[in-house]
Structure formats: C-alpha cells, structure tokens
Amino acid sequence: xxxxxxxxxxxxxxxxxxxxxxxxxxxxxxxxxxxxxxxxxxxxxxxxxxxxxxxxxxxxxxxxxxxxxxxxxxxxxxxxxxxxxxxxxxxxxxxxxxxxxxxxxxxxxxxxxxxxxxxxxxxxxxxxxxxxxxxxxxxxxxxxxxxxxxxxxxxxxxxxxxxxxxxxxxxxxxxxxxxxxxxxxxxxxxxxxxxxxxxxxxxxxxxxxxxxxxxxxxxxxxxxxxxxxxxxxxxxxxxxxxxxxxxxxxxxxxxxxxxxxxxxxxxxxxxxxxxxxxxxxxxxxxxxxxxxxxxxxxxxxxxxxxxxxxxxxxxxxxxxxxxxxxxxxxxxxxxxxxxxxxxxxxxxxxx
Numbered sequence: 001x002x003x004x005x006x007x008x009x010x011x012x013x014x015x016x017x018x019x020x021x022x023x024x025x026x027x028x029x030x031x032x033x034x035x036x037x038x039x040x041x042x043x044x045x046x047x048x049x050x051x052x053x054x055x056x057x058x059x060x061x062x063x064x065x066x067x068x069x070x071x072x073x074x075x076x077x078x079x080x081x082x083x084x085x086x087x088x089x090x091x092x093x094x095x096x097x098x099x100x101x102x103x104x105x106x107x108x109x110x111x112x113x114x115x116x117x118x119x120x121x122x123x124x125x126x127x128x129x130x131x132x133x134x135x136x137x138x139x140x141x142x143x144x145x146x147x148x149x150x151x152x153x154x155x156x157x158x159x160x161x162x163x164x165x166x167x168x169x170x171x172x173x174x175x176x177x178x179x180x181x182x183x184x185x186x187x188x189x190x191x192x193x194x195x196x197x198x199x200x201x202x203x204x205x206x207x208x209x210x211x212x213x214x215x216x217x218x219x220x221x222x223x224x225x226x227x228x229x230x231x232x233x234x235x236x237x238x239x240x241x242x243x244x245x246x247x248x249x250x251x252x253x254x255x256x257x258x259x260x261x262x263x264x265x266x267x268x269x270x271x272x273x274x275x276x277x278x279x280x281x282x283x284x285x286x287x288x289x290x291x292x293x294x295x296x297x298x299x300x301x302x303x304x305x306x307x308x309x310x311x312x313x314x315x316x317x318x319x320x321x322x323x324x325x326x327x328x329x330x331x332x333x334x335x336x337x338x339x340x341x342x343x344x345x346x347x348x349x350x351x
C-alpha cells in the first residue's frame with residue numbers, strides 16, 4: 001500500500017472518531033485525530049464536548065511514549081486551530097511536540113483559522129498534506145460548514161405523513177393527532193433532535209399538540225425550543241413554557257406577550273415574507289448552527305418555498321388517512337431512502 005492509500009486509511013479512522021462527538025461539540029465542528037508511528041496508530045482522540053480539549057490534544061496526550069512524536073505523522077480531519085478560544089491553539093502544540101508531518105482532511109472556513117493553522121505548521125518546517133478524503137470530511141461537518149460559509153444555520157426539515165400524503169386528519173378542538181410514527185421511528189426522531197441545536201414549530205402545532213420537543217427517547221441534550229407565535233396564542237401553561245428547559249418565542253413587534261418563566265425568552269421580529277431570513281439571521285447571531293423544523297405544514301412549506309433549507313427527511317407511515325392536512329411538497333433531490341420500524345424515511349437535499 002502506497003503512502004496515499006495509507007493516508008486515506010488513517011483519515012477514515014479520524015472520521016470515525018470525529019463522529020463520536022455528534023450532538024456534543026456544537027457550535028464547534030466534529031474532529032478526529034490519530035498519531036501514527038511507522039504505519040501503526042499509537043494515539044488517537046476526538047473533540048468530545050464543546051469547551052473541552054480538541055482532537056489533536058487528546059490524540060497527542062494518549063501517546064504513551066512521547067519520545068516517538070518527532071518520528072510520527074498526525075492525521076486530523078479538520079485543519080488545526082491557530083487561535084486562542086476556549087482552548088489554546090492546536091497548531092502550537094503540534095509545533096512544540098516536533099511532529100514532522102501532518103495530514104489534514106479539509107481546511108477550516110472559520111475566519112480565525114481558515115488556512116492560518118496550516119500556515120503556522122509550514123512556517124515551523126512541518127510537512128503538511130491537505131485534502132485527504134476532503135469531501136467526506138466536509139460532509140461530516142456540513143452543519144458547521146454551512147454556518148461559517150453562508151452565515152446562517154443549517155436547516156433540516158422533518159415531518160411524518162401517511163402513505164396517501166397527509167400529515168394529520170382535520171381535528172376538532174382538543175382532539176389528539178393521528179400517531180404516524182411508531183415506537184422505533186419515534187426514537188429516530190429524538191435522535192435527530194439530539195443532533196440539532198434548536199427545534200422550531202409554528203403556532204398551530206404548539207397549540208394543538210402541546211409538544212415537549214425534547215429528547216426523552218434518546219441520550220444527549222435537548223435542543224433549544226423555538227415557537228413562532230405572532231399573536232400570542234400559545235397558552236402559557238404549554239410544556240415548552242413550564243418544564244424549565246430553555247425556549248425562545250418569536251412574536252410580532254407590536255404584540256405584548258404574557259409574563260413567562262426565566263427559562264423562556266421572547267423576541268420580536270417582523271412577520272411576513274422576511275420572517276425566515278430574519279429568523280435565521282437572529283439564530284446565526286446566537287451561534288445556532290443546526291435548526292430542525294418539525295411543523296406544521298404551513299411553516300414547513302414556507303421554508304421549502306423560500307429556498308432556506310438544506311435537507312428534508314420525510315417519514316412515511318404504513319397507514320392511509322383518506323383526507324386531512326396535506327403534507328408539504330418537496331422539490332429537492334432524493335438522495336437516500338431507508339426503513340425505520342414500519343416507516344420509510346426519504347432524505348432530500350436542496351441542490
């Protein structure tokens with residue numbers, strides 16, 4: 001196996017390690033690193049949690065014999081940082097440890113890094129190889145990349161529908177929604193929530209369903225709950241207002257909203273055609289990297305029509321409803337389908 005093939009093998013291990021940080025490192029990216037001595041991994045690590053040591057630090061510190069580092073190659077899925085943030089610069093540590101060769105999966109678009117980490121290494125005489133499994137490395141951190149490059153959160157749309165294309169029946173006040181997700185696909189939904197920084201629903205969904213929007217069925221943090229409530233119609237006793245977890249209410253500029261607990265913040269934005277870009281700009285300012293939109297049909301279709309979305313996951317259950325609330329219409333590229341319990345999950349991308 002030549003050096004190029006070996007580099008790809010070790011970079012793939014970096015990607016495996018990096019993915020272990022999913023749901024814990026945002027707004028930082030997921031990063032994995034391995035230290036290789038004469039074709040053998042002698043240290044590895046990943047970024048475990050936001051604010052904690054980066055992947056390179058964990059990998060280097062895991063090497064039992066530090067005297068081997070001047071003979072090693074460090075593989076890392078994302079360019080080492082060169083600035084002081086929550087932790088010191090990883091590039092400085094690599095230089096300090098005299099590691100002679102570094103293989104980088106892809107450059108970091110974050111303005112405080114963006115090529116400066118590689119430049120710091122090369123200034124110290126370190127051989128740097130860039131672009132090994134580059135597309136895979138970028139894809140792993142697509143939410144981070146979108147946030148840095150487009151200056152908005154990565155947007156995932158999700159809904160469940162019947163086989164004949166309805167998300168619910170027409171309900172009378174107080175009547176419960178049709179349950180389309182089964183026990184297995186419900187766990188999948190909560191896992192998706194755990195990977196997001198924030199979850200958004202519209203007024204009708206909040207009023208009719210009184211959802212908790214938490215990750216009760218999956219380990220990991222619950223996302224920030226965001227409720228669009230233009231006319232202050234969502235009852236103050238709703239789960240998103242009373243369970244003590246953080247929530248954000250978006251209401252109209254001329255609305256006086258009821259007093260709510262300290263865990264709930266209310267902000268005012270202009271509704272109408274500028275609501276979605278205005279909301280995304282506000283969330284970007286708050287360092288929300290990944291937004292999950294769960295409903296209802298009008299809100300989801302508004303995102304689809306606006307073009308401000310990146311992926312859509314449509315869960316289709318086995319039942320037929322015959323009539324009801326029509327599911328949104330996706331005009332994206334179907335990239336993948338899979339089964340989860342009795343449900344079929346279709347993945348679309350906005351290209």
